[in-house]
Amino acid sequence: MNNRNEWNGLLRVCVVLIGAVLSIACIYLSFYLKFGTDIPTRNIAPFSEFYIWIMIGFVVINLLFGTYVFYNKQVMDLFYTTMLSQLVLTFYLMALSYAGSWLSFPRSVILINFFVSTLVIFLYNFAIYRLYQKVRGSKSVMVVGKSERALEAVKNFESMGNRRHEVTHAVLDNYLYHIKALSDEVDIVYLTGHIKESTRLEIYEYLMKSNKKLFISTNFENLMMVNPNIMHFEDESIIEVSEFKISAEEGLIKRMIDVVISLVMLIVTSPIMVVTAIAIKLDSPGPILYQQERVTKDQRTFNILKFRSMTQEAESTSGPVLATSNDARVTKVGKFIRSTRIDELPQLFNVLKGDMSMVGPRPERPFFVEQFAEQNPYYRLRHHVRAGITGYAQVYGKYSTDFNSKLNFDLLYIKNYSLTFDFKLMFQTLKILFDKVSSRGVDETSDNRSNRWSDYEDRMKIIQ
Template sequence: MQKNGEWTNWYRIVIVATEALILFLSYLVSFFIRYGRYVPARNFEAFQGAIGWIIIIFIIFNILFGVYILYNKSKGDLFFITLIIQALLSVVAMMLSFAGRWLAFPRSVVLINFAVSVVMLYLFRVLIFNLYRKYATTKRVMIVGKESEVIPAIFNFKSSKTTRHIVTHVVLSNYYNNVFDHIDDFDIVYLASQIDETEKLKIYDLLMRANKKLFLNSKFENLVMVNPNIMNFEDESIIETSDFKIPADQAVIKRGLDIIMASVLLVVASPIMLITAILIKLTSPGPVFYRQVRITKGGEEFEILKFRSMSTSAESESGPVIATKNDARVTFIGKYIRSLRIDELPQLINVLKGEMSMIGPRPERPFFVNQFQEQNPHYYLRHNVQAGITGYAQVYGKYASDFNSKLNFDLIYIKRYSIILDFKIFLQTIKILFDKVSSSGVDEEARPAVTAEEIEAMNITLIR
């Protein structure tokens, strides 16, 4: 780490190289467990041919799963991610042995290595995680903005897994002067609200001169400036803001990948879907599938297809209602298929029909879309892309987030879109399949409960 406690890229490179070595050693241990001291030359030669590709794919998986980003992780996260990556890597190793004609690479060694590598890599990652927590410096955060937006920001920092960012000051008025007066008492300023442009620029300049960092919220005004294009005209440089759209050439590639992935997943998931359909039919009166009108690209309506997880009379009296935590309308089987996301599998058919994508903003019902558009004039921008089975908001946000927070995640996804980002979200989705929070529905009790009077009780200096 640097003197200021930052986790530099050099440390990450060392960690990546060490983990590659650990993976290699785990295979050697697995060969020893399988064959003892005398490994058949034919089998080991096949391993030598495949191991280079396995290590490359291993590193790619680690990057896509965010293994080397530790500030927002827990030891439980590290174990779960390690388990998923090594399971996927075992499947890849078996596929490589066929594709590369390394048929003598023993499947038994691959399976043994799954257990051995999980243990070895997890122990190493816990060691690194503990060192990171011990030596990475804590960053003192000053939150600046209106009280109505500052309080939820405090709640988010407090409920976050990270211990690196600690809120120490809150400024509710006279922003520049208060930031100036306490310049030595914090490391980061987080602007939770949109403030006067002149005052904002003065704060920018002050922080740059003092070598302090600035965090901005993800409101529309800031998202507009993400991924700009710089053009030069004679002696002037011009910043062109990018659209909230996916480029046409990438959209064609995305559609092709959607068809391939949906087709493969339908074949793989067909036994699970058959069993689910039988269980629904046996345990609850009504149809196996649930059809509901949703909104996709261009504001067009389509019928989303899901396994029915609620009673057939779920909204007969209440009308359209967003699912909540411990929702009484959910059937016995529905509770389990929702928690494992099995109810979403029929949407693969929607993908093949071109109504949805594998990755994109989750589609909402017209009833809620109309409500949300009245409350936020920029809501229509999420309909510039095809609705998805999973998305940026589902992976990086929480199911319980309000629609504005989800909208911000969706707009970030559109602005930062790439094929690599889609693969990253797809892999991260595997992790959240077992996340109870992200599948439980909106928790009506999980709302920011911090009042202005309680701020000071948290050892936060409140500056009005």
């Protein structure tokens, strides 16, 4: 097949820099909309002298939001990301003008610029997004593996709204033979796991020699090899498998940042919490805060704090159960604060206390931890770090994602941990506030996708 050009890092840097220049043009346009052609020098002078810092802010904010990572975005995702990045840039401009004592920099221009730049930058991002689709093109995928796991992979690809990857082949048996026969018909081969090691190594060797793109699943064996340390002893090179933990030095810095951010957010969100507390008290009888035992680092249990969103006796007879859609136990106020994540705000006190971090695996209840650990022996590895208010699984997964898939996200987070990664996940958490899927109950997010291979026969080659 013809190889299409890739969307590489250099192209992305160029696109971000052009966007930064465009953001400066938007501010000039905002000055024009405010003052017309007669812009006072005293008002525009501070901006003209320090526009480089505005460009740096644009670049950093958009990199943290992942605005120009297009591979799994839809148009609405692009709009939300653009709007939120411009909102953060607006606050950055306000802070910059205050720190630089630019008292003559009009606040009205900053407000006008938010609307102007959101529109202009979105149109620019949309044009780049369409260009990306044209340059990158749709990729055909061959899914390889046992029937049940391969079917699950096909369903996941089918659920992607942007259709960037199309499954055209599914190989369910005699893997190497069929890959050799059919790999020229696809762009990507995806091994879903549960393939005998000797066969898997032969497949790797063939695909590497054929220069064919390979996807592999995040089973534990593959996760172990993420972020290895390379060592050299005389003329021998050795790969040291890194542990599923965060170093003591990184952990200390992470803790200091958690304390600062939680304090700032408690101050900023205090009016919201006061209003929420009053609304809960007026809506239904019972306490304002809800405490529930959860598990955090080193298997330690703690009481997580949430605004109460259910009736007082929600689990008095049923015992521990997962929330479902249209749950009768959820109050009227509860539905709103759950959908907007306001119910999670009291967890900032848990972060301040040290039970949780701003970013990390979401804490589970001991009842479910025991269940999951029995089904997956690697489940407790996620407790090598503090539980978090948000995490990798919350940003990139869905509420209905099963615990094994969430575990893979959590272990990838630990393996790939960096301070930059934490900030990126915190920024991208803002986007999912607009995604109602991630706040639904388990049955509401279940889909009607087929569980039978026969329903896919007209769309792909299925080789059994």
